[in-house]
Amino acid sequence: MVTPIEYSKEQIWEFLSEIPDPEIPVITIEELGVLRNVDIxxxxxxxxxxxxxxxxxxxxxFEDDIIKTLHQKGIKNIEINMVFSPAWTTDWMSEEAREKLRKFGISPPIKGTADKGVLFANGPKNVPCPNCGSTNTNLKSQxxxxxxxxxxxxxxxxEPFDYFKCI
Amino acid sequence: MTKEEALFNYCLRLGDSSLILGQRMSEWCSNGPIIEEDIALTNIALDLIGQARTMLTYAGQLEGKGRTEDDFAYKRNEREFYNTLLSERPNGHFGDTTIRNFLHSAYYYHLFKVLSNSKDEMIAAHSVKSLKEVTYHLRHSAEWVVRLGDGTEESHQKVQKSFNDLWEYTGDLFEMNKVDELLIKEGIAVDLNDVKKEWLKTINEVLDRATLSKPEDAYMHSGRLNAIHSEYLGHLLAEMQFLPRAYPDAKW
Structure with a gap:
């Protein structure tokens, strides 16, 4: 006997959208752009x-957390579908998410700098320091x-700091 | 040979080269010359192993015999691997690793660039995705080629020797056989002669900047297409496969 799913796609999306990134807990898998679709x-x-x-x-x-979250809601019949296209890009990250990153101490990706200059580009210039706001900063390592x-x-x-790379 | 069989082999080539180069790079873990490089080399290893997982999983789907990415990585012998001969070259010193990575990253960069338009959706998606990562790998290694080549007299001599020693494994990168022929007709694979032209431009640009000279084309090793390898692959596999072979289906 299969119990029918008592939630709508939208409700399930809402449950899942609260799952935090395990390494950067201030942003969620929705804000990161990892969560693409929910279907029943x-x-x-x-x-x-x-x-x-x-x-x-x-x-x-992410996969384990998605399954755990759905199990807690009593949903057992789950399939995780991994897609590669369109390829993930930091351009999907909202302004809100970027601001959260900055407050967390990670300089957010600078919009529109993805994939520019292959050789000797030496990383984006003027990456703002998340601690003091200065743009007088240096790339130490890609x-x-x-x-x-x-x-x-x-x-x-x-201070040393992390910069979320644009890809 | 059917299109599916050809595509299966093509995926093994891409997956195996990433896997073997990734395993080589992971050998640098805790052995890097400085902490930033230790992190960089192992980050690159992680990207490459990720790329291998995608391609080997896809190979398993194409084959339809239920083989997983782990089966391909851990349960095949040397003569069943289709990686580039360049990817299995030992790490040597940091300069040797830098030159090997530079030659291979430039190859992947130009290969994935054209494969991004492949008519096989999975190959195209994989290439678009991997290209983003490989761009960083190429930039990182090219900067080191310049730093070492245009560095001290000793570093210049050392990396010039690395270049000369590794050059004879670069012919293998561009060899093609019936698999390529069939898949090029289908719009899935690309002509590696075209990739080679672009690859050479990148190599020359960086060599010039690094004040290094391009080695003369002489004898070129061959093997990738027929799963024939140097003596180094067996040792690499012995280490990589030890645990799953000694304790089959171990879980942790």
Missing amino acids: IDNRVIVTITPTYTGCPAMKM FGSTACKALYTCNDCL
Whole structure:
């Protein structure tokens, strides 16, 4: 005997939209743009997500958290569908989410700088320091504490900080 | 050979090259010359292993025999791997790794750029996605090629030697066979001669800036298309596959 799903797609989307990113808990999977779609087909909830980076270890945690959240609502029949197209981009991140990142101490991605200059571009200039707001900052490394971040230092307050890379 | 069989082989080539290069890069974990490089090299490893997972999972779907990404990674022997010979070259010193990564990243960059228009939806989506990551890998390695090539006399000599030593494995990157022929006709694969032209432009641009000279084309090794490898792949697999082979289906 299969219990019918007592929630609408919109309600399920709302439950899932509250799941935080495991590494950056101030933003949710909805704000990040990982959560793409929710569908109910034949009494089965199909959640479509897209990876940020192909090797991002947080993806497995997103999946586990989605299943856990739905289980808590009594939904057992779940399918997670991973899509690769359209490819995830930081341009999907809302202004609100960018502001949350900045307050958390991560400099948010600068809009429209994705994919510019392959060789010797040396990263975006004038990345604002999330601590003091100065744009007198330096790229230390294209690769930071997670796949999605680069490492910068501020020349004014001398603090190192993470910059959320544009892709 | 059917289109599906050709595509299956094509996915193994892409997946295996990413997997083997990713495994090589992960060997740098805790061995990087400075903490930032340790993090950079292992970040690149993570991207590559992610790319391998996508392609090997897709290969399993195409084959339709229920093989998973893990089955492909852990339960195949050397002669069943279709990775580039360049990807399996040992790390050597930091300069050797830098040059290998630069040559391979430039190859992937130009390959994924054209494969982004592949008529196979999954290959196209994978290429668009991977291209974003590979762009960072290429930029990172190219900057190091310049820093080392145009650095001290010693660093210049060392990376020039790395270039000369690795050059003979670059011919293998562009070899094609019936699989390519069939898939090019279908609009799925791309002509690697075209990729090579773009690749050479990038190589020359960076070499010039780095004050290094391009090695002469001489003998080129060959193997990728027929799953023939250097002696190094077996050792790499022994380490990578040890746990799942010793403790089959172990869970943690």
